[in-house]
Amino acid sequence: MSEEVRFESGRFEGIVVRSPLVSPARLADVLHKRFAGTESYFGGEPAVLDFSEVRDWPEQVDWSGLVAFFRRLGLQPIGVRGVPESFDAALKRLHLANLDEAALRLEAARPTEPPPAAPTSAQAPASPQTGTARAASTKFIDRPVRAGQQIYAPEGDVVLMAGSNPGAEIIAAGSIHCWGPLRGRVLAGAGGNLEARIVATHFGPELVSIAGVYQTFENGLPASIANRPVQVKLQVIQGQSHLLIEPIETI
């Protein structure tokens, strides 16, 4: 086998976190609701922490606390952006690159808006996030998704060939298709894809969400859709988005 070491120019995908806050404690407060204590929400993607929106920089920043916080969410911070030079030494100690200006040409960044994790109201009309969906491979899951299991497709669709059970969580940037019972928490269009849909042969989840617009079914499902073929899509009426949950008419 060749032992030649090669250095190639390459591009890789990651997540950009735009934060107006630099205090780990404040971040934890703000993000707690969104992730509701879900450890490792992300799947170990590299991340750049963008602090260009920070107004008043404190004298001291707890960089290691910040890194630890984002690691707990399942991200791997590799660098920061928009940070004053006075912090360079501190960043170096943590092996974080200060990627200002040219080093990082951010493409039309797609916001990775995570779905709400702990909804309190039944229907939450919200302004959906826009985003560009890319062609990506489909994830097929052949076994039932069980309580406590999470299927996460950061790109593309998820097809559940054996359904999901109460307590499961399915998150896809694209659409979610389900053969068999659909239970648990089902979040499609997680990257902001407004066109994403949820399609199921036996509908019965605890929560559905498309591009961050979600609905829970605390009082059970109406008979017209419970355990029947159903599709869920996003409908925009006068700038307000609503989930349209309707039975699929089969011939």
Added chain:
Amino acid sequence: MRIVVVTSGKGGVGKTTTSAAFASGLALRGFKTAVVDFDVGLRNLDLIMGCERRVVYDFVNVLQGEAKLTQALIKDKHVDTLHILPASQTKDKEALTEEGVEKVMRELEAMGFDYVVCDSPAGIERGALMALLFADEAIVVTNPEVSSVRDSDRILGILQSKSRRAIEGREPVKEHLLVTRYSAKRVEEGEMLSYKDIQELLRVPLIGVIPESDAVLHASNQGVPAIHLKGTDVAEAYADVVARFLGEDKPLRFVSYEKPSLIKRLFGST
């Protein structure tokens, strides 16, 4: 050698009763069988097997090199081909290490055992993970109630991700669903989930339904595995489970309820 874990997530559903009866049933069929108690700190398999007075060394002693496996294995008083490896009541459950458990399993295989039945503790902590780690097959014990079914679902998920077979990407652990403490009468009256409901929720092949019975309590108090209670529905149901496990075709019994006839109601059942 096949390693079978008896697990459930939830406590008090009948794991140890099932482990004792199932292991005894395999041994009665002539298979050299060991039943291992993974509930370190709360041992009770030895009580149900009626050998608590014969425990000298335990599983943790073996893991820590203080005793040989042959010294710790207790020969069952009912069936010659059955051996019990009791848990420790005094040791910490941290004593269960992956390397230690693997070594014991290898040794059991070298000793010519056909089956090892691992009696898992409740929960999803270390003891439960160690019990399922090396499993080839799993009997998931479930009661006909929603919380038990949900916990079983959780443990099935863990089997699919944390077992050696899953980690190494081998053929997945073969799963069997066992419904215990089943009362056909209460199902009929709508107070309990039916075994069909449970199977529909968990979507795992059903290996048997064990009826709720006072005989189980008597058996465990006397230290006799339930399968030895000749003539009881519980013993027959467990014998059916063993038969189905070995690939025999047995129709389900004790799952339908017939209203007692007028005469029976007047004069009491016999």
